[in-house]
Amino acid sequence: MEKLTIWIEKQLFGFKYIVFAVILLLTAFLAYNASLVRPSASFEKMIPVQHEYVQNYLNYKQELASLGNSVRVVIENENGDIFNAEFQEQMRTLNDELFFISGVDRSGMKSIWTANVTWAEVTEDGFVGGTVIPSDYDGSQPTLDRLRRNVMLSGQVGYLVGDNLKSAVFLLPLMSINPDTGKPLDYNQLSNTLEEIRSKYEVNGVKVHITGFAKVVGDLIAGAAEVVIFFLTAIAITFALLYLYSRCLRSTFVTVTCALVAVIWQLGLLNLLGQGLDPYSMLVPFLVFAIAVSHGVQLISAIGQHMAAGNKAEQAARLGFRALAIPGLIALLSDGLGFITLNVIEIEVIQDLATAASVGVAVILLTNLILLPILMSWTGVSPAGIKYLLAEQSKTPLIVTMFSRFADAKWAKSALFFGVFCLAVGLYQGQSLKIGDLDAGAPELRADSRYNLDNAYVVNNYQASTDIMVLMVETPAEQCSSYHTLNAVNQLQAHVEGIPGVQSTLSVATIAKKAIVGMNEGNPKWQGLSPNQLVLNAAVGRAPAAFMNNTCSMLPLIIYLDDHKANTLETVIADITAFTAVNKTEGVNFALAAGNAGIEAATNSVIEKAQYQMLMWVYGVVAILCFLTFRSVKTLICIILPLALTSILGQALMATLGIGVKVATLPVIALGVGIGVDYGIYIYSQLSARLKIGDNLQDAYKYALSSTGKAVAFTGVTLAIGVCTWVLSPIKFQADMGLMLTFMFIWNMLGALCFLPALAWLLNVGGNRAIVTQADHTKMEDVNSNAA
CATH class of the missing domain: 1.20.1640.10 (Multidrug efflux transporter AcrB transmembrane domain)
Structure with a gap:
């Protein structure tokens, strides 16, 4: 070599x-x-497309367009409710502007100003209904009164209209490919367009709130x-x-x-x-x-x-x-x-x-x-x-005075004892480490960020949570509306609504039960699914097209959650899985899971499995390279164990600070190991060179400290100072990464300077060679002139 x-x-x-x-x-x-490098992002890139849940969603992506990657734009009237001519005119113009944004799936867009949002009521002559906006709407008080009535009959209060009637939602499903350019949707451009619209309409007591994956990504890119x-x-x-x-x-x-x-x-x-x-x-x-x-x-x-x-x-x-x-x-x-x-x-x-x-x-x-x-x-x-x-x-350099003692018996024992103590604390505290998001809203952003304030407004003023999980109920063709199927869906809904963390559920079974009540003069005694298929067909016919696919082989069961925190998703998924396993219905399959919460659950599942695989691979690769370089198991232990301690303490720190293991934080663990191993390799290469020519461990380590040790200490401190400034970032996941990397830089440095020599003493690396021959002195002089 x-x-x-x-x-x-x-x-x-x-x-x-x-x-x-x-x-x-x-x-x-x-x-x-x-x-030429530009910020980029893709919804599909940020989800585990090979996971079973995501594959189920992708199979019905078109049918579930409004429940997939979408943006909610909420316009709020701070000076009254939405039923006044001036505010409705703003809603009309806003609806038109949003409709023509490049990348919006216009066929799936919903608001009270779109033709696919209707109302219905039962009269003595039967069902009557129409679009929420009256066909002769002209802003006059009579048409505004009819609009108010239509909204109440539409069932959209809490969904497309706020519970307090002071705001309304524009739901914008997004395409993955921009049809105007043929390229992936540019989230940065979309976010900028939405911000321009926000600034245009936020006048005279009007507020605009925007939520959705695309807006999160846009805000992150803006933080670039x-x-x-x-x-x-x-x-x-x-x-x-x-x-x-x-x-x-x-x-x-x-x-x-x-x-x-x-x-x-x-x-x-x-x-x-x-x-x-x-x-x-x-x-x-x-x-x-x-x-x-x-x-x-x-x-x-x-x-x-x-x-x-x-x-x-x-x-x-x-x-x-x-x-x-x-x-x-x-x-x-x-x-x-x-x-x-x-x-x-x-x-x-x-x-x-x-x-x-x-x-x-x-x-x-x-x-x-x-x-x-x-x-x-x-x-x-x-x-x-x-x-x-x-x-x-x-x-004598300060670093030699401070750290050379760790190659002596007394200090080595103290360091090893402290290392075992840290290991025990890290393993205990690390048991509290959670997979996934631990905060409501977008945890990548600060709690007081504009996005999270917008999200909090929607959560507090709408029954329909922004965190949605969708079960795809699969049946043979033309069987999704059968009593057999809808009864199974109804039973599952009743069970799911009792799970902690679930706000409400919605499916064609919900709509059918309301329609049956309507067909029976509004008598609540008829609140249920009729086993008479003809009656059931008439009731299901009242459901919007989005509640079943064209072949009637799939219907979505929508579950609105309190949040998408890891514990909520784990509880809901486990409970649904257990219930469907016990209560199987022939010809009906409940496939998990779409919606942002379903995708998040799939991501958490992949992260949980992969984090240990990743650690095994990264440590395996580093261990093999170290062994091939130094050809010594003792050397391998001296370099790897301090790194492993840092990883364990890093996970304990994440648990203590409430940082979950997710897409944004998982890579930090591998990055910390990759960078930290450098310190041990450089120090041990100099230590090994001196041991080979006859130095005892203490003298060899002093030489390693005076040559590469100073550079290791300088690098660790300098890099830690550089990344610790990230904690001031408005982007929370960058602040989390900065905190984690600061910790890992410092601990990897201390591990190389303190624990490496202590382990070398414990394993008797190089032995205790106090007697050095004249020939060895000559070799030592050669090393002094040829090694740094």
């Missing part, structure tokens, strides 16, 4: 002008492509500008701290520049791969920057030490490359392969994140192991930086 490293070194530095020219051209090309601000802040903090660490402006500039080149390459390659940046992968460029800086610090530290020893810039760059090429390669491979393991989660948005992170690590291999050494061979470390380094070398 050493011969191969030396051969690569000769080729790299021997043809460095050609290599640099190629890199420069590639950077220009990829920078152009990076400028703030992500850029935090990214720039992190760059500034990193630059300042790196300068304080090295006291060398040129090496600081080169390191940060190479890290930014890695980000440019990553974004350019993503564009070439046909990917954009969705709300969940927008933070990946910062992680790429962080990893690049982490590895760059190791290299400039090694080059600085060699220049302080009297080597010229190019020779120092060669020696630094030779010493760190293998550990750097292994660490980056661990990062990249660890990120690839996210692909076991069958949710495309997470798989895209895995691709983005893996591509980023791949380009770091080129920018940090090729571009950075070449640039440093020309610039070297400034005289001021070398002077500072020599001054630091003349005294």
Whole structure:
């Protein structure tokens, strides 16, 4: 391996002008492509399309258009109810504007101003009815009075009209493909259009509230500008701290520049791969920057030490490359392969994140192991930086004084005892970790965000919750309206309405029972399903077309929930599954589940299963690479156990802070492991080199601390400071990720500096070699000049 490293070194530095020219051209090309990257999002990408529930929904996607990906626009009159001419004129014009928004499924749009919303009543002459808006409506008081009456008879109070009659809903089903462009629906553009409409109509006591998946995504994309601000802040903090660490402006500039080149390459390659940046992968460029800086610090530290020893810039760059090429390669491979393991989660948005992170690590291999050494061979470390380094070398570094003790028996035992204590606390507290959302509304956004305030208004003023679960009742063709089927549906509805967390239910059976009462002069004694199929057919005929498909082989059972919190979904799903398993009806199948709550339940199911698979894969990959590199089980234990402790404590922290494991947070666990393993690999590579030539564990660890240990501590603290600023973000999931990554950066650093040497002492790594021969002294001198 050493011969191969030396051969690569000769080729790299021997043809460095050609290599640099190629890199420069590639950077220009990829920078152009990076400028073309745009925020993107897709409803289908954010759901587990292979899950049984989602497959059931996709089978009936057209029939359930209004219950799938949709937006609710609510217009509220703060100065009275909706039954006045001026407000109704605003509703009419708003209805027309919303109708013509590109991407809206116009055939499924609903409001009291659309022709598919009707009223009906029973008179002595039979049923009469019509559209809610009177055909001769002209804004006069008589037509307004008829409108009020029609609304009351339509059954839409609590659904399309607020319970207090002060607001009304426009339900906008969305297409996945924009028919005007032939491209996936642009949620950012849709959100901007809705915001323009909001600002246009919010005058003179009128308020507009907007909810729905598309609006959440639009708000997240709008927050991308703030992500850029935090990214720039992190760059500034990193630059300042790196300068304080090295006291060398040129090496600081080169390191940060190479890290930014890695980000440019990553974004350019993503564009070439046909990917954009969705709300969940927008933070990946910062992680790429962080990893690049982490590895760059190791290299400039090694080059600085060699220049302080009297080597010229190019020779120092060669020696630094030779010493760190293998550990750097292994660490980056661990990062990249660890990120690839996210692909076991069958949710495309997470798989895209895995691709983005893996591509980023791949380009770091080129920018940090090729571009950075070449640039440093020309610039070297400034005289001021070398002077500072020599001054630091003349005294024992603080980090050596603080952490070298953990390789001694007394401190090692204390560290191990504390580690076991933390493990016990983490395992206990981690039992409270929940899968899915733990907050109402959109947990990706702050509780006081405009979206969550809008959602709270809808929840408080409408019977129809924004959290809907749909069961698809499947039957043979033309059997969905039979007494046999509707009786089974009615029994299930009665049971479901008693489940905690369920507000109400709705199906064609509900409508049929009301119609039967109407056909019998409104006598409540007839409130039930008639076994007479002719009577039942007449009642079912009153149901809107959306309540059964064209072949009468499927009817939706709509369940309105209090919220979509993990506990609510678990309770409802478990209860329905148990009831339908016991109360089976021949020829009737209750298929779970559509609606936003049904999709959320499917997502939670996939996340729960995949989180342990992901951890097994990421730790398996890292363990194999570490074992192949060091060929030692003891070494493997020393590097992996501190990482595992960080993961366990990270899950305990999530449970304590009320952060659920979901699409936005699950990748953080793998990202933390991928980045954290670098610390252990760099420290152990130096520790191992000293142990091989005869140092005892304590002396070998002191050397590792004085060389790579300082860089590890600096990197951990710097990256933690950079990401902790995210807690100020208005996007809650970014704040959660910032908090989690801060914790993982710090704990992974402490694990490498404290627990790694303590485990090495426990496992007697290297033995206790106090006697060193003259030949060994010669080898030690060679290591001092060739390893950093």
